[in-house]
Amino acid sequence: MKIGLSLGGGGARGYAHIGVIRALTEAGIPIDTVNGTSIGAVMGGAYALHGDMDKITVLIKQVTQAVNLNYFNIFRHKLESQTFLRRWLSEAVCDIASLRNSVQSHRHNLKALRIIFGEHSFADTKIPFSAVAHDLITGKTVVIKRGKLVEGILPSVAIPGIFPPVQRGNRLLVDGVVLANIPVTELREEGADFIIAVELHATEPTPYKNGLDIINNLEAMKQHRLEKWALAESDFHIRIDFKNYTTEHFENPAIAVETGYKVTKKQIPALLRRLERNAH
């Protein structure tokens, strides 16, 4: 039986994947294949390449020291305190910004990915690994499993609107979050028999103050709808709940790693039972 690990997206919350993998390996559960979307692709790729969680922790520390991964929402208005001119200017900035294809460039992403993956390619990984992205032209999910790891994982972290889409031949690739934030179906197609899916889940409700908040919340609701369908196809579901740990603050991995480890540790007995049952 081939055991697969499908790691979901969720920005900085993805540090939890390190804890999850540590708990699984400690329990002696063999991971035969791994895939992931967005941060899931980064952590999954790191595990597939290095195999050693301590080494990955060191690399992540290097990344947080060398790269500023925090981005700021340029649309955050503080209209009350602004004069007419300031407001007019910020609107003009937004207008100009909307003509670009993203808020940020891939500069920091590339720097971070190069620290973790260097010049290695998919062929160098210890276990089969694939990164999941989305092609905006065809509207379909794309599985990347060949070439340089840095180049393969980059499209998977290109959150639409925040980072520029990655052009590859006839494809315009963005983060797989569009349709497959937890790429269970995609891992099944890679030949996994038993899939452990890891969901990074926010517990607190998202308040809304304006129309943009509303449509963004609804977009998240659609994403959850699609995730629910994907999770239903998995064989075991690990849900990591986060409180007050946002997706965009990358500077403090420890809490997320710990959360991932604890939650998974608790679920190990149930997972072992399920594995036993499936083996027969």
Place this chain on the structure above:
Amino acid sequence: MLTEPITLVLGGMGVKGVASIGILEALDSQKIKIKKIYAAGASALVAGYYAMGKNPEELTDRFVNFFDSNDKLLWGLEQMSGLFQLQRRRITDSFAYFLQQRLYCRANAKRLSILTWDIVKPLIYEVFSNTDFSDLKIPMAISTIDLDAEKIFMIESGKLTDGMKAGIAFPGLFPPVSHKSHKLVSSTICCELPLETITRIDSPVLAVDFPVILSHERPTDMLEIIARTTEIRSHAIKNRLLKKVDYVITLERMNRFRWGSYRQIPLMIRYAREQTKHKLSLITKFQLTRRIPAVTL
């Protein structure tokens, strides 16, 4: 022929929902009995009127007049739709783009919605005045989203006017509607058709689908990218949910209309009527296969 009474599922983005007038006419002409209607968006207005036992055709002129007399106020649609300004046409191509463009970049950043209820309210109250859901001759449910619970909420009781408002409260365009301590908006932004709550009890279910043409084929700017992402998701959700429906009628001819094409309402209704009739005759022909496999990207 569909002999047993069916559950009808109606939807459609923006103004396109009005084409349900033609769909209901076609079903009536084939003497198909309806035991329940699920509606979302503007199709709720049509379905509600029909469920009251009235002829929805009577609504056509009302809608046409409404848009004609309010075009300036309504979303500056005249300019935005690009019906006269071809270079801005793409804005009405996709509802998601229109919304984002309006909400991100203009003085709307702080507001809950671009429009208020002032313009639309009189029309709804004129048509439905004091009617209650319990007065309807055919039971009906209007699909909305509860903003706090982030879940689908079906309105099946209370005043029809409240239900109608919530049904067409496209988020960002209209403010959310309060209904029994819930804050509701239209569910069309997630899925054009109200399929989420359909169960086996509703069988046989007939859904009338307007196929989606994804806009911004090669997105270049930020808003186009976000708009396309939104559309791809809605499309995937709809296609997945359509699988649990017994009969799907896909009206490909509706492709030429956009969510804001209010000038083409009469044509829209005619096309919907003709194609529904045609597809119903196909259902009769392929009765054995039950489902018409017409749902493709």
